[in-house]
Amino acid sequence: MFQELTRRLDATMKKLSGADRLTEENVKEALREVRMALLEADVNYGVAKKLVADIREKALGTDVLGSLTPAQTVVKIVNDELVALLGGQAAELNLGEAGQKEMSTVMVMGLQGSGKTTFCGKLAKRLVKEGRRPMLVAADIYRPAAIDQLEVIAESVGVPVHVDRERKNAAQIVKLGQRRAKDNKCDVLIVDTAGRLHIDDTLMNELKNIDKMVSMDEKLLVLDAMTGQEAVNIASEFADQVGFDGAVLTKLDGDARGGAALSVLEVTGRPVKLVGVGEKMEDLEVFHPDRMASRILGMGDMMTLIEQAEEKMDLDAAENMAERFASGQFNLEDFQGQIKQMKKLGPLKGVLKMLPGMNSDVLDKANVDDGQFAKVEAIINSMTPAERRKPDLINGSRRKRIARGSGTTVSQVNKLLKQYRDMRSMMKKINSAGGLQEFGQKVLGSQQPH
Amino acid sequence: MIRGALGRFRQGLRKTRESFVGKLSNLFGGRIRLDEDTLDQIEELLIGADMGVKSSVAITQNIEKRLKEEGGEASIESVLQVIRADVQEILTTAQPRIVPLTWDLDSDAGKKKKKKKGKRNDVAAEAVEPTAATEGPRVLFIVGVNGTGKTTSIAKLAHLLKNEGKNVLLAAADTFRAAAVDQLVIWSERIGVDCVRQGPGSDPAAVVFDALAAAQARGSDVVIVDTAGRLHTKSNLMDELGKMARVIRRKTGRDPETLLVIDGNTGQNGLSQANVFAETIPVEGLILTKLDGTSKGGIVVAIAETLGLPVQYVGMGETVEDLAVFDPEQFANALFADWTDSEEVSDADSQDR
Numbered sequence: 001m002f003q004e005l006t007r008r009l010d011a012t013m014k015k016l017s018g019a020d021r022l023t024e025e026n027v028k029e030a031l032r033e034v035r036m037a038l039l040e041a042d043v044n045y046g047v048a049k050k051l052v053a054d055i056r057e058k059a060l061g062t063d064v065l066g067s068l069t070p071a072q073t074v075v076k077i078v079n080d081e082l083v084a085l086l087g088g089q090a091a092e093l094n095l096g097e098a099g100q101k102e103m104s105t106v107m108v109m110g111l112q113g114s115g116k117t118t119f120c121g122k123l124a125k126r127l128v129k130e131g132r133r134p135m136l137v138a139a140d141i142y143r144p145a146a147i148d149q150l151e152v153i154a155e156s157v158g159v160p161v162h163v164d165r166e167r168k169n170a171a172q173i174v175k176l177g178q179r180r181a182k183d184n185k186c187d188v189l190i191v192d193t194a195g196r197l198h199i200d201d202t203l204m205n206e207l208k209n210i211d212k213m214v215s216m217d218e219k220l221l222v223l224d225a226m227t228g229q230e231a232v233n234i235a236s237e238f239a240d241q242v243g244f245d246g247a248v249l250t251k252l253d254g255d256a257r258g259g260a261a262l263s264v265l266e267v268t269g270r271p272v273k274l275v276g277v278g279e280k281m282e283d284l285e286v287f288h289p290d291r292m293a294s295r296i297l298g299m300g301d302m303m304t305l306i307e308q309a310e311e312k313m314d315l316d317a318a319e320n321m322a323e324r325f326a327s328g329q330f331n332l333e334d335f336q337g338q339i340k341q342m343k344k345l346g347p348l349k350g351v352l353k354m355l356p357g358m359n360s361d362v363l364d365k366a367n368v369d370d371g372q373f374a375k376v377e378a379i380i381n382s383m384t385p386a387e388r389r390k391p392d393l394i395n396g397s398r399r400k401r402i403a404r405g406s407g408t409t410v411s412q413v414n415k416l417l418k419q420y421r422d423m424r425s426m427m428k429k430i431n432s433a434g435g436l437q438e439f440g441q442k443v444l445g446s447q448q449p450h
Numbered sequence: 451m452i453r454g455a456l457g458r459f460r461q462g463l464r465k466t467r468e469s470f471v472g473k474l475s476n477l478f479g480g481r482i483r484l485d486e487d488t489l490d491q492i493e494e495l496l497i498g499a500d501m502g503v504k505s506s507v508a509i510t511q512n513i514e515k516r517l518k519e520e521g522g523e524a525s526i527e528s529v530l531q532v533i534r535a536d537v538q539e540i541l542t543t544a545q546p547r548i549v550p551l552t553w554d555l556d557s558d559a560g561k562k563k564k565k566k567k568g569k570r571n572d573v574a575a576e577a578v579e580p581t582a583a584t585e586g587p588r589v590l591f592i593v594g595v596n597g598t599g600k601t602t603s604i605a606k607l608a609h610l611l612k613n614e615g616k617n618v619l620l621a622a623a624d625t626f627r628a629a630a631v632d633q634l635v636i637w638s639e640r641i642g643v644d645c646v647r648q649g650p651g652s653d654p655a656a657v658v659f660d661a662l663a664a665a666q667a668r669g670s671d672v673v674i675v676d677t678a679g680r681l682h683t684k685s686n687l688m689d690e691l692g693k694m695a696r697v698i699r700r701k702t703g704r705d706p707e708t709l710l711v712i713d714g715n716t717g718q719n720g721l722s723q724a725n726v727f728a729e730t731i732p733v734e735g736l737i738l739t740k741l742d743g744t745s746k747g748g749i750v751v752a753i754a755e756t757l758g759l760p761v762q763y764v765g766m767g768e769t770v771e772d773l774a775v776f777d778p779e780q781f782a783n784a785l786f787a788d789w790t791d792s793e794e795v796s797d798a799d800s801q802d803r
Contacts, residue, residue, distance in 0.1 A: 039503050042717035045494045112740065113597025113713060117628075142768070144640075145633035152628035152650075197743040224597060228500035228717020230745040251596060254681040256719035279596075279626075 022059045022073065030074045031056055041257030041296045044232045047266045055081055079293055085262060086289035091246060091271040094218045095188060098131045103182060105189045105214055109207055109242065110222035111234060112195030115250035117146065119222050119276055120192040121153035122284035127188055128159060135186040136161040137177035139170040139210065140194035150192050157281050160184060170194070171209040178214050189214075198237035207242045219244040220273070223260055225252045231260035232267050239268040246273035249287065253277045257296050261287075332388040332420060336380045339373055378406035379416050391420060482529055484517040492529070499785055500717050500745070501537075502752030509536045534782045537751055541761065541778035544754035546735075548728035552692070586702050587619070587665045588672045593691060593731070594711035595723055596679030599739035601630060603711055603765050604674050605637035606773035607737075611672050612643055619670040621661030622647040623654040623694065626678040634676050641770060644668070654678065654690065655697045662701045675706070682726035695731040708733045709762060712750065714740040720749035724757050738776070739765035746785050 031052050038048040055078055064073050095104045106123070108116050120136055127134045136154050138161060140146035147163050154161035162177035174191050181189045191210065196203035211219070221244040223231060238244055247264050252275045261272050272287040380388060382405030387393050394402070394417065403410045482488055489510050496506035509532075516532050517524050590607065594600050601624070608618045620638050622645055624630035631647050638645035646661035658675055665673045677694065680687035698706040710727050712720050727733055738747050738761050750761050761776040 036503055039497055040718055042500075042719070045497045049494070111715065111743070113599055115597055143633070144636035145629040148629035148632045149627070156628075197740075199744055224713070224715065226595070226713070226717060226719040226723075227715050228720075228745070228749060229498050230500070230715045230743070231717075233744050234715070251681065254595065254683050254719065255722050256717070260717070 021064060022062045022070065024060060026070065027056065027059050027074060030071065031059075034074070034078055037297060038259065038262075041259035042226075042228050042231070042263075043259035043296065044229055044263040044267070046232070047263050050266070051081065051085070051262075075297075079297065082262070082293035082296060083290050086265060086292050087271045090286045090288055091273050093273060094245060095127075095132075096217075098187075100187065103178070103187050103189060104217045105178070105191065106218045106220060107191045107193060107207070107210065107216045108220050108222060108248075109193045109238065109244070110195065111197060111224070112143075114195065114222045114224045115276055116195065116222045117149050117153060117192055118279075119220075119248055119250060119274075119284070120150065120190050121157050121281050122276065123274070124154070124159045124190055125157040125281045126284055127190075128157065132188050133184075133186045134159050134188040134190055135177070135181040135184065137174055137181075137189060137191045138163045139174050139177075139191050141168055141170055141173070142194045146192075146194065153281075160186065170206055171213040174210050175213050191216075198234050198241075204237075204241045211242060218246070220246055220248050221264075221270075222248045222250055223264065225249045225258040225260060225275075226254065226256040227260040229263075231263040235264040235268045235270075239270065244268075244270055246271055248272070248274045248276065250276035252295075253283070258292060259296050261292055262296065330424070332380050332383065332391050333385075335420060336377065336388065339377050339380075343373065375406075375408060375412065376416055379403075379408055379413055382406040391417060482517065482524055482526060484514065484522040489514055492533075496533070496748070499748035500720075500752075501748035502718055502721065505540070505752045505755050508755075509533055512536055530786060533786060537782040537785060538778045540751055540755045541781065544760040545758045546728070546733065546760075547758040548725065548733070550692075550732055551729050553732060587662075587670045589662070589698050589702055589706045590672060590674045591677070591695060591698065591706035591708040591731075592675060592711060592737070593677050593708060593727060593733075594679060595681050595713075596627075598679065598711040598713040598716075599765060600624075600679060600711045601633050601637070601676055602768070603737050603739055603763070603773065604634065604676050605641060606765060606770050607763070608638070608643050608674055609641045609770040610773055611674075612641060616671040617669065618643045619661060619665045619668065619673045620645040621658055621673055621675040623657040623661075624676050624678040625650055625652050625654050625657060630676070630678065637770075644670075655694045658694050658697050659701065662698065682723050688726065688730045691727075692730055705732050709735055709737050710759070711737045711739055712747075712753070714738055714743065714745040714747040716749050718749070718752070721752055721756060724753045724759055728757060728759065733759060735760045735762040737761075737763045737765060737773075742766040742772070747781075748785060 034055060035048055035052045038051065039045060043051070055074075058077050058081065059074060062073060062077065064070050093106070095106070096102065108120050108123075110116050117140070124134045124136055136150060136159060138147045138150045140150075147165065151161055151163060160181075162173070162180050164173045164176065167173050167176075170193065174189075177191070178189055191214075193207060193210065194203065196207070198204070210216075219242065221235065221238050223234065227234070235247070247261070247270055249258060249261050249272050252258060264270060264272065272292070275285050275287050277283045277285055379402060382402045383394070387398065387402075394413075399410050399413050402408075403413050406413075492513055493506050493510040496509055497503060501509075513529055513532050516528065520528070592600050592604050592607075604620065608620060611618050620634055620643060622631040622634045624634070625648065628650075631650060635645050635647060644664075646657065646664050648657050648660065654677065661673055661675065664670075675694070675698070677691065678687075680691070682688065695706055695708065708727075708731050710724060710733050712723065716723070724733070724736070736750060736753065736759055738750050741747050741764050747764075753759050754761070761778075761781070764774055764776050764781070766772045766774065
């Protein structure tokens with residue numbers, strides 16, 4: 001686990017291999033590396049400093065356990081400390097039970113461009129899925145076309161939206177929206193506010209007014225995961241002036257480490273509740289402190305990958321296929337199905353990135369190309385069902401036809417068929433050598449997160 | 451306007467001055483002694499401005515040298531001078547040195563290959579031979595990750611160029627985000643420039659193609675192309691950007707002037723953003739936005755140092771006037787304004803207004 005940090009620590013701690021206890025002397029360099037890793041992940045320098053001091057205290061005098069290197073011991077302490085700091089457990093929204101009579105209110109606020117409007121849409125979609133009846137309110141009366149944007153999003157997730165292009169008072173608009181939501185028997189009101197700077201007194205007062213006019217059950221601060229050292233100032237200003245119950249970290253589908261999450265927690269004590277992980281309306285996830293800790297320390301996110309796989313892949317189909325693989329009977333139809341399943345997980349690079357040890361450097365060198373998928377799919381799609389089921393049928397003239405049909409060349413078709421045959425014979429070998437299970441363990445063993 | 455911009459910048463900084471661990475004078479009481487703690491604190495101050503670990507360490511080493519030369523002790527002013535000079539140097543000498551990975555391959559050789567294959571989705575790009583001459587409008591191609599302020603910056607740029615007497619045309623090629631086209635159209639009406647648009651979801655490269663044709667017909671001087679925000683990690687969206695850039699190249703006979711918009715609040719991820727965008731298309735420089743807050747935008751120092759991308763414009767507010775040509779000296783001064791005496795800054799503020 002934490003391969004990148006562990007590797008760096010290993011280098012600095014090589015000389016003390018054999019040490020059986022962490023001391024002031026031997027952890028000094030290691031703690032410097034930890035600090036650098038945190039700073040590079042945009043953890044606020046003040047927070048990083050405090051964290052390193054805590055870690056030093058915990059580390060001193062700790063015995064190096066038999067199975068761990070000194071570096072691994074330090075990393076374990078760092079990880080435990082980060083997870084503890086990030087809140088230990090996922091925090092829920094204060095909305096009460098689905099189906100309750102009382103209407104809950106949510107106010108969404110943040111800087112310009114942090115992703116508030118998109119988040120409002122995602123939240124609405126999530127609440128609908130939970131069996132609630134949300135209504136959106138467009139309270140951004142400043143940015144050109146902000147109201148239109150929310151309207152389009154509301155329509156795409158199929159929830160009502162209250163807009164008011166006449167009034168120039170956000171608090172009033174929200175109040176009227178609340179009334180309309182009650183009339184329409186909605187149970188959650190989601191207020192999309194304008195982007196504002198935390199130092200803009202006029203606009204911060206506007207938030208206070210809205211909060212006064214319609215008391216909020218849940219105030220959420222939307223924060224861009226790419227935010228740097230400023231996260232501390234932003235979060236503490238919003239906390240002091242308007243107050244918030246939780247944060248939402250957006251754009252986590254990029255490669256930002258998201259150290260800002262740590263800063264928010266440490267400085268305001270408010271948990272991160274939800275994270276945005278894509279441009280589609282369903283790309284909203286619950287925040288998992290342990291995964292975030294991994295991410296900040298530069299480790300892949302296996303848990304998210306596994307969860308995504310469970311959610312998006314058809315498990316029965318996958319199991320079925322595994323059996324056919326195991327028996328060495330699989331054909332190109334299975335191959336086709338497999339590609340379809342893989343595509344559901346999103347671009348291959350994104351999937352690979354979640355594996356530990358995969359950083360952008362490695363991926364760039366690996367030259368991952370989703371276009372290859374498309375080509376292989378096109379080739380298989382150009383075959384007849386009979387050909388897919390019995391690839392041995394495919395002779396020279398069939399190959400030509402397939403190549404023409406898929407816009408590829410005969411040699412590309414040949415290549416695919418060869419890959420298929422290689423795979424089939426490999427599977428047969430594995431079967432005779434002790435079963436798929438053992439093979440799977442061998443492959444996966446090196447990738448287990450813990 | 452520049453002075454006003456600086457004043458606004460400082461005004462923002464003043465707000466958090468008290469909470470900022472900052473002020474060297476408070477920390478060290480006038481003179482700075484050379485010891486590990488002091489250097490660590492200076493390094494932290496630099497990192498706190500998002501300048502990145504590498505740049506911060508390099509600058510701190512310079513300070514260490516300076517302190518040694520001055521006998522282990524120096525005045526704050528001389529330390530600040532070292533820092534400002536270093537930052538200014540990095541920002542002034544920045545020259546793009548990232549070469550797009552496939553750009554040259556895709557220009558002439560790639561064009562022939564594509565023609566043979568006749569890719570269906572490249573219709574716009576194929577429809578016209580590249581014009582040989584480098585005449586025709588300047589094309590500013592505005593790119594960046596989501597929410598950095600591309601559309602607003604375009605409005606400001608258009609306003610700036612229009613005031614210079616240029617005939618400006620906007621191309622609404624963000625066909626992805628809901629109401630992005632409307633947002634640009636509203637801006638274009640406010641500023642009084644034309645805007646070429648198609649329906650939502652249409653091919654952005656086709657919008658660009660249309661806009662360039664319109665610009666030629668109307669004799670526009672500058673075309674500014676708005677693009678959808680995209681995370682640099684999404685390779686398919688980055689490919690789309692390459693396609694749009696190639697359409698511009700074919701139609702005008704030269705590369706677009708690509709400006710990458712970086713949010714002033716961005717941390718170390720800004721480096722990764724700049725790197726990937728510059729590896730995809732030739733990026734000329736940066737627009738640094740949202741400097742009217744408390745953020746220092748120090749990430750551009752790291753970007754200039756490691757990737758050589760210079761900052762060309764800074765955005766500092768929500769009105770169309772709030773864009774200024776970037777001035778490294780002014781930026782370096784403002785970056786550390788809250789480290790020096792606050793009296794001096796307040797004076798400057800009142801003069802600005």
